[in-house]
Amino acid sequence: MQLFGREAELKGLGELVDGPAAGCAGVLIQGEPGVGKSAVVAEAVAAATVGGLRVLRTTGVEAERNFAYAGLHQLIFPVRAGADTLPAPQRSALWAALGLADAAEPNAYLVGLAALTLLAEEAAAKPLLIVAEDVHWLDRESADVLAFVARRIESEPIGAYSWPAALPA
Numbered sequence: 001m002q003l004f005g006r007e008a009e010l011k012g013l014g015e016l017v018d019g020p021a022a023g024c025a026g027v028l029i030q031g032e033p034g035v036g037k038s039a040v041v042a043e044a045v046a047a048a049t050v051g052g053l054r055v056l057r058t059t060g061v062e063a064e065r066n067f068a069y070a071g072l073h074q075l076i077f078p079v080r081a082g083a084d085t086l087p088a089p090q091r092s093a094l095w096a097a098l099g100l101a102d103a104a105e106p107n108a109y110l111v112g113l114a115a116l117t118l119l120a121e122e123a124a125a126k127p128l129l130i131v132a133e134d135v136h137w138l139d140r141e142s143a144d145v146l147a148f149v150a151r152r153i154e155s156e157p158i159g160a161y162s163w164p165a166a167l168p169a
Contacts, residue, residue, distance in 0.1 A: 041131060048129040054122065055129045058146075060137030069097040069111070071142030075130065076115060079122050083114065090114035097141070108141065112148035119149060 045055050058075035076083075076098065083094050093110035095101035122128055132138070132146055 038133070041133070045129065045131060053127045053129045055131060056119075056122075057131045057133070058138070058142070060132075060134040060139075060142075062137050065137055065139055067139055068141040069099075069139065069145075071132070071138040072111070072115060072145050073098050073142075075132075075142075075146075076118065079118060082118050082121055085121070086114055086117055090117060094118070108144060111141075112145045115145050116149045116152055119153075 048055055056075050056078060058071045060071055064070040076094070080098070080100070083091055086094065089107075090110055090113055092101065092103060093106040094114035096103035096106040097111045097114075119128060119130070130146075130149075135143060135146075138146070
C-alpha cells in the first residue's frame with residue numbers, strides 16, 4: 001500500500017522498527033479519526049514483521065473498559081507460556097490478573113513487574129514490537145501495566161507504539 005504525505009512518519013517508525021535491538025524507543029501516534037493513523041502503523045507492523053520482529057498487540061475496547069487486565073490479557077496471551085519461568089510472586093500475580101489462577105486481587109506492582117520480565121525475556125529471544133491501539137479505551141489496570149513497562153524498557157529490544165492517547169505517566 002502506498003501512503004501519500006506520510007513519508008516523515010514512516011521514516012520515524014522505520015527507524016524505531018530497525019533499532020529496537022540497539023535501544024528501545026516508543027512512539028505515540030495521535031490524530032483525529034480518519035487521518036490514517038492505523039494505516040501508518042499497519043505499514044510499520046508490516047516492516048517489523050519482515051524485519052524479523054515479533055509483534056504483540058492490544059486494542060482498547062469501550063465494552064471491556066471495566067474488565068480489569070482485559071487489555072493486558074490480549075497483549076500477553078500469545079506469550080503466556082513464558083510465564084512459567086517467572087519468579088513465583090510475579091507468576092502468581094500475572095496468572096491471577098489474567099484469570100488463569102484462583103487468587104485474590106493481584107498486586108498491581110507484581111503484575112507490572114511480571115509483564116516487564118515476560119516481555120523482556122521474549123525480547124531477548126526475538127526483538128518485540130508492542131502495539132497498543134485505542135489506549136483511551138483500555139481498562140485502567142492494563143493501561144497502568146503498559147505505562148509501567150514503557151517507563152522501563154529502555155535497555156530491552158522492545159519497540160512500542162500507542163495511539164491515540166498517551167499512556168499515563
